Amino acid sequence: MSIGNSPDDDRPSLEDDRPSIGRVLQQARIDAGLTVDEVSSSTRVRIPIVHGIEQDDFSRCGGDVYARGHIRTLARAVGIDPDPLVEQYDDDHGGRPSPTPAAPLFEAERIRPEPRRPNWTAAMVAAIVAVIGFVGFTLFDGDEGKQNNRVAEGPAPDKKPSPAKPTPAKPVDPKPEPSDSAIAAVPKDKVTVKLSAMDDKSWISAKSHNGKLLFDGLLLKGESKTFQDDERVDLILGNAGAIELFVNGKRVDDQFESGQVERLSYTKGDPEVG
Structure with a gap:
């Protein structure tokens, strides 16, 4: 062995x-x-x-x-x-957890209520009301027809139709001249920052000048966020290459790379990175 x-x-x-x-x-x-x-x-x-x-x-x-x-x-x-x-x-951990089976139907739903017996008293009252209403309507309709015949036999009034007055035309409001850009209308006494995720998603964080958190989360592809403050907006871009940036109505042409993390600050006036 x-x-x-x-x-x-x-x-x-x-x-x-x-x-x-x-x-x-x-x-x-x-x-x-x-x-x-x-x-x-x-x-x-x-x-x-x-x-x-x-x-x-x-x-x-x-x-x-x-x-x-x-x-x-x-x-x-x-x-x-x-x-x-x-x-x-x-x-x-032993595979994906199995789904929870659906609960059985509530037994009370299977119990059908007993059929109600017809209410003959209510049916009789409804029939009497219907007969009275029909007779009254017939009498009223006959009297009204006689009155209409008497009016029709009289001489027709000789009235000439008055000419229709022309409706004065409303003055057309002058159309406003289109501005160079809708973004150019941002208020000059505030800091306005617009972020748009163009090619990919990016995690972003935005704070005001006093440290108040304006946004903290993911900006998915195709989404946009706009932030304003009286003095300054501080940004952290987790994937700066995917972000198109507008500050105070002007586009920031800084060439950020994909996956690059950027910490930026902007104030009023022309966009300048702090």
Whole structure:
């Protein structure tokens, strides 16, 4: 009898060489130039849960359904596709949860009410009212026909129709001359900033001069946001290359690259980056 390794020891280990879900989310957040606080503020996912997911600890999520939802939300906030991460989570946790079966029909819906017996008294009253109404209408219609015949037999009045008065034409309001641009009508005593996501989505944050948060979240492709303040607007663009920027009615022609994080400030007058 020889002592050696079992056949199972010679099999190659089937370890998943993919990086963990938490490491992928953490690296994507760092590449986007975002902090955990900024991601938590934009997604409404609490900071301890964000830290836990980045450490591959899903115990704070409250179950598989909530964990899958948090993974999708965080992946979109840092600009990556959430589907591969959700599939990886399902592989690591026993597959996708089965849908909850529909509840049985409420038994009371199956009980049909007993048919009501006809109300003969109400039917008789309705028939009597209908007969009285028909007789009254017949008598009234006959008297009215006689009066109409008497009027028709009399001489027709000899009245000439008065000529119709011409309706005076309303003065046409002069059309306003079109301005050079609708954006040129922005108020000069305020700072006006318009952001439009042209080629891709971008996470943006906008604050007023006193630090008040005006917006914090994702601007999807094709969407636009406009912000105003009396003195200054501070911006953070997570994907500056996808943003078309107008400040105080003028387009900013700075060439931002895709995926580039930019921190900008604008005041009244000609757009100048602070």
